[in-house]
Amino acid sequence: MAFLSDPINFIATWLRELLLGWGLAQGAVEAILKFLGAGAVGTFGLALVIFTIWMERKMYARIQDRLGPNRVGPWGIFQTLPDMIKIFTKEYITPAGADLVVYNLAPILTVSGVLLTWAVIPFAPTVFGTDVNVGVLYIVAVGAIGTLGIIMAGWSSNNKYALLGAFRAVAQMVSYEVPMVLALLVPVLLGRTMGINSLVEAQSVWFIVLSPLAALIFFISSLAETGRAPFDLLEAESELVAGFQTEYSGLKFGMFYVGEFLHAFTISALTATLFLGGWRGPGAETYPILGMMFFFIKTFLVYSVVIWIRISLPRLRIDQMLNFNWKFLTPVALALLIVTAVLDKIVVTALADQFATETIYLWVRGLIHLTANLLLGWAALRLLAGGEVKARRVVGQPRPLAVPPVSPPAPETPAAEIG
């Protein structure tokens, strides 16, 4: 029964007793277990990508009215494994004039920046890598490492398209970090903590109910951080060949590929953890395995939305993308942060002891926040509508550059000479 309700900790306890029984010191045993746990989380994350790639291709295909992978295994579920073997055997091609160390370091940094996030995500009340008290900031910090990897890849490839991709990466990722951090501060304010696990415990009422606007801003800006459609300007194939990863081949390209898919799954896990209650659900406290199940159900739901958005929306233009960030997301996130901070302080001081039970109080607080969020969202959309009309009017005026040049009449040639 102990194994069924909490398998991970059951194995960890068994291993700890086994190692202690061999006469190892307490500190050494803890260190070994930490290393094993870190290895397990990392391997699990990478192994999960084998499945998510298949899932994404299948959903992609069904929405486009195709069948998708359907040859290897039932429903083509093992299709990724032959693809992996194929990419392992590909030749590594290094462009002339590439900066070798930086060039080879870039894919590693990109993947590790994503994998590091998994260290703080709680899968269940008792199953998490580590519970640092600055978890939210930690997520932002390791995100910077992934950006660094992309910039290094673009710069070191000695290719102008790769460099252009890197320029766009800086513009996009650094800009979208601003609304992402501001939106992340809203759960921190509401939960009164920065630790990820304590934030999950604080969500008696899910934070998406309290602040749907923050959830939306976080979701959109972290979607932009992953660099996939509609924000895939870093590797826009119609403009930049393949952007920052143009010159990579074999497993080095595979690392970028895996990193992108893992990043998309990671932001789904983060959204589920921070706004959808993470492992919370009926019975999760007593049976951690149930918590793990709830966590993955929520994560895969969000991940389906990520895939859906990727398939449905066309790529944005770079100016549209930056305008959307600096003129809409950032101001709304700033306003939301101020409103949430002031409102929550008022609610806590005025209403904390007014209700019969804690649950009613929490729901009333949630409803107040929800109303404020909806009002703010409505006001922002109204303001946006006014700006849109103005922008269209400017574009609609005739431009002198658009006038076609007057072409000279073509010289007439007798038809007989051609034949």
Next chain:
Amino acid sequence: MDVLPIIFVIAAAISLAAAVMVVTARNLVHAALWLILTLFGVAALYVLLEAGFFAVVQVVVYIGAIAILFIFAAMLTRRMMQDTGPQLHKAWPLAAVVAVLLFAGLMAILVSWPGMDSAKPALAEGADPLRQLGLALVSPDAYVVPFQLASVLLVAAMVGAIFVAREKNP
């Protein structure tokens, strides 16, 4: 055997070696990348001091923002990146003397400082260091004035940047 001093020595050695590479690397982007390694070493030192907040802020601010902007600026100047001139200023012996004197002075002060050998004071039981830091930043007894002054300085810098970047004839 205690592990922490060993980790400290490793982290300190890496950051010092990387710092030397920052000033000796001929390629600007390489210098910026070495700088990132130095800043990571400093973040590791913060972790060893159990100041997790500072470690993470170090990574967010210095690596996530400042170092990336350095690299961005350096990438824009690709033709000028290979610096071929002499790496030493002609007054370098003078600078070396000043540096050695400064180091000796600092060492003298630190060795005579009574806090050098004492163990670090323990935090109150069950207290969240992050919460205490936050309260100290806004408490009139602690650091509210420096905190507000720093904020004003940053706002002034931002206003200045916007003024410089603004189009003259909108």
